[in-house]
Amino acid sequence: MFTHIYLYKLKNIIRDRNLMFWTLMFPIILSVLFWMAFSNLTKGEVFHDIKIAVINDTAYKENVNFDKALSYVSADNEDKLFDVTYTTMDNAKKLLKDNQIEGYIYFDDGLNLTVKTSGINESIIKEFLDYYVQTTSTATTIMAKNPSVHSSLAKDLSNKVQYLNEVPAGSANPDTVVYYFYTLIAMTCLYGSFWGQKEVSDIQANQSYVGARVNIAPTHKLKVFSISMLAAVTIQLIEIFVLLLFLIFILKIDFGRQIGYIVLTCFAGTLTGVSFGAFVSSCITKKEGIKIAVLIGGSMIMSFLSGMMYAGIKTLISRNLPVLSYINPANLIADSFYSLYYYSGYSHYFLNTALLCAFTLLFSFLTYITLRRQKYASI
Amino acid sequence: MQVFKVFFKLIKRNFGEILLYLIIFLILAVVLSSVNTGSQYSGFNQTKSRIVFINNDENSAIVDGLEDYLAKNAVIVDMKDDSRTLQDALFYRDIEYIVKVPMGFSEKFYKGSDAKLEITKIPDSISGVYMDNMIDKYLNTARIYVNNMKNISDEELISYIQKDLSQTANVNLSSANTVKEKDFSYYYNYSAYSLSAILILGVCSVMLVFNKLDLKRRNLCSPVKGRSINLQLILGNLVFAFGAWFIVVIVSMLLYKKDMFTLNGILMILNSFIFTIATLSISFLISNIIKSRPAMSAAANVVALGSSFISGVFVPQYLLSAKVLTIASFTPTYWYVKANIIISSLSQFNAQSLKPVFTNMLIVFAFAVAVLAITLVVMKQRKTVS
The missing domain is CATH 3.40.190 (D-Maltodextrin-Binding Protein; domain 2)
Structure with a gap:
């Protein structure tokens, strides 16, 4: 039974071309644009007389x-x-x-x-x-x-004598250009919320035809739902890794050397994204368009606050309103990558990852509370 | 005018999504232009950077003198010499520069052997270059005195260096108002992104409906003349595009008030008008190529973001590589931004200084005509196929 639902869910997800574009192609296109626009920043500009x-x-x-x-x-x-x-x-x-x-x-x-x-x-x-x-x-x-x-x-x-010897701050220099790519991955993780949204709609009888059909099936709803969430996480993880490989091998972005930790962050970020989508979808009972708008708006605001459009925002927030940087999943994901790249220790990294896991649990719990025992007198 | 009315009914139905891009733009424009005004390149009246000075050497005249000199030209923040604290402070830009004087620095310095200060800074930052320069100048001047005046006392050395480094060349600004003008050039650059997104979404959401095969057939057998339908559609598109442009202009007038009524401002408005025509033409082409609503959002985002990124809307053109700019020159956005840059720095208006502005505007207009021609061919082809 498990494999049956899981495989069909995978097929169902992959055939959703529209969402595949937003969760996979769009981040890749955006990363190419970032790369084209920023690649010259680090190399030092061409000096004109x-x-x-x-x-x-x-x-x-x-x-x-x-x-x-x-x-x-x-x-x-x-x-x-x-x-x-x-x-x-x-x-x-x-x-x-x-x-x-x-x-x-x-x-x-x-x-x-x-x-x-x-x-x-x-x-x-x-x-x-x-x-x-x-x-x-x-x-x-x-x-x-x-x-x-x-x-x-x-x-x-x-003749001038050089008296300065530059020492990098951490394991690497604080570089704003790589940070833009980290926020991009954070955004992609949050776009995983589209899958979460889709899975919840697909189990609610008043939201979709598939939901209505699933509700008359004798399978336990929690079982169907957990398996379909698993399928959503699987696809989203694969997409994140495709993006990651693209960034590392084709655009040659520096991610530091701790591959294991990077994978862990991707995993935690994906879970947060998908569960966030499920949470939003379950507590908004309006049409799908509204849900999508909330998700896009939400992930855009979070990405903006984590510094995707202008890296200075991150500094501004951490100086004036540090709480906001700890409750913003996009910032936590981007910050995890950055702390791996920049800090020599791991305490900052683990704090971020722990917070991401906490968010995942919170979102999942709230989704469960709202979805359980839903019955439909008429649809 | 039924068709014209339907046009705006359809726009109304998609207003939410269109409004989203307008709001994004307004936030971007206000936030970024307030951030960009006289930020890092504030030139002659530098804001003082916050630095940390850690002395692990004994208190010699040269180190104390350097600290005094830096204290006058920067803000020295007291911080513990702990790598974690310093890393955090640097990461959050609480400080921008760290100077560490290692043990035995003064002795090596007076001997003329390999004396080095350990510095840590934010890479590629303007403040970093300034601080480097400051320390470099101080120590090199000190070196020249030590080498050439054998019995110089500590007090003399410090006071001589101070006297030398306080000398500067006089700088006059020939026109005072040019800095302010850059604000609205940022605003108009960002407007390229929003105008593209809004026009593509608006035009496509309407044209998709009119291009539906069944609806088209129904319209063709209606008593309204084909020419009339097309004219009303064109009129609808134009009114919509100029409406969007008008909002951009009005907001710029509210934000920058008097500055918009200078010749620079008026040229900028004219430039964005021409850009609107070119973008409308591109939107029209896209509306004839795509077939579904999801494809419309995708096309709007990719085209608007793509052309903006490579043309210098978000990242200034002088920071982009030549290769990227070559690709960008195939989009009207590149020429629009180029004209904006020239307009914002104009202080004299004569044939010679205005010529590059009008050349760029002409190129943008040529894009409009060329894309329209392509669209007509595409439409003709589709008509014969269906």
């Missing part, structure tokens, strides 16, 4: 050292930073207005920079100028006190 102008007047020509420093960073080689136009003040103003340059530099009682906005390129120009002014100040001070060191000073000024 910054276009600047220098006012070529007598004040500028007096500052030979600055001219040297500037020609050094604007020479045509790999370290090229600026694309310099030497021109007059009027022309530079016009170029700036027409967006032909990012800013112009002139000497008038010290070094001056005029820019239009304050962006990253403008900061780089300013950083370069500041560095020049500061180094000049250092050199002037030393030359005033100790003029004999001229040659060694010049050498010291031109």
Whole structure:
């Protein structure tokens, strides 16, 4: 009996093309889009030379050292930073207005920079100028006190010593890009709720024809229901693993090395998702459309709060409203993956997984309470 | 005008789903544009990052001087030197940067041998680069003094470095209002996603009904002229599309008030108008290809999300790889976003500065015409088949 119901349920689920699309194809398509949009973020953006102008007047020509420093960073080689136009003040103003340059530099009682906005390129120009002014100040001070060191000073000024040694925070660096993929898996787990919803509808006589037919069968309802939930979990797990394999082997997302724990999270997340769907479906007695809308809305809000659309949300919540991050299943799933990837210990991971299991039990229990002993006088 | 009326009855029936995308958009637009305003790239008036400074070395002049200097340019948070606490704080962005001075650092530094500070930061963060730079500058300046002034006292060293590093170049902003203008360019970029989703859903949900074979046959034998039915349908589509566009514009006026009535704002509105036409044309094509309602939701999501992701709606175009942008250039969204970027940075309006804007708009419009032509061919083919 068990195998009979189980196999037919599997067939029934696989033939639901619409739900198969949302629970399997859609996450894969979304992951490809994430990958296309984010893959360049980590590799470091392609650096384009910054276009600047220098006012070529007598004040500028007096500052030979600055001219040297500037020609050094604007020479045509790999370290090229600026694309310099030497021109007059009027022309530079016009170029700036027409967006032909990012800013112009002139000497008038010290070094001056005029820019239009304050962006990253403008900061780089300013950083370069500041560095020049500061180094000049250092050199002037030393030359005033100790003029004999001229040659060694010049050498010291031109070579920079690296004093920083970067140490990663945990077993890996906190990386927001992989986090987007973790939230994507969390969303997919929550989309498992569609299967849970379907299984509950399929056992309620007033919700579907299949439900009406199942209700007149002599099999125990709890038996039918548990077996069909098992089938739903099976399919959802397979889908999650297909997505996981796709992410690891085709998109090459870093999941850390603890494969066993990753599988455990997928399992816990799937159970939470499917039982969440069953719970929503059992307590809403309206039409299927409403149920689906609640599920989509619910999983979208949870994914949003876990940082799927904007990773900063997660930080915002954990700083201001930490409770919310512990009652949000999407956040718990994504956070489990992340703690495996980032933390060296497991306490954070186990807390998340335990909470997921607690949610599963809660949802299952509530579903059982609402579904048991349902009788239909008329449908 | 029966057909026209039926058009909006059908829209009304699907209003819930359409409204969902409008609400998602409004939340996205408000949240993200408030987050994006002057966030990480706030340039010259940097917000101070929160950092942790841990000294495992003795209190030498150079380390104390560095700590003082960092305290002036960042907020030093007092935290226990425990890897778990620090990991958590860094993960939740409570702190952004950790400096650890290892044992014997000062001695090595004065000797000129391999002295290294251990730093931990959020990778690829702007604040990280700034802090790196700050420490680098401080220690390198100190090194130059130590190497070239043999008998320099600790007090002299610290005060000289402080004097040097307090020097900066003067910066003038030529126009003050340009930063604000970027807000509504974010808004209009996000609107590309919602407009696509809303139009595809709306147009498809109506056209699916009219394209049903039985219904089509019934309509063909009605006394209303075929041309009249088609004209009313076209009118319905146009009214619906421009209605959606109008809501986007009205909300932008409520959110950004005066800024929308500048030339930049008006160009942005014009740009989104043209984009609406192109999207309508694409929606029309999709409505003629798909056959069922589930396929409609799928197509709406995939097309709207897909084109938005690769065209720089969610992730700025300059962060996308060249390959992705090449693919994106086959969608009107890419050219629409491109025009938006140019418009938001315009401060002078002449033939030369406006030319790229209008070129991009023209390309979007060309998409509209081309897709419409394809749709007509598809329709013709389907007619002859059925």
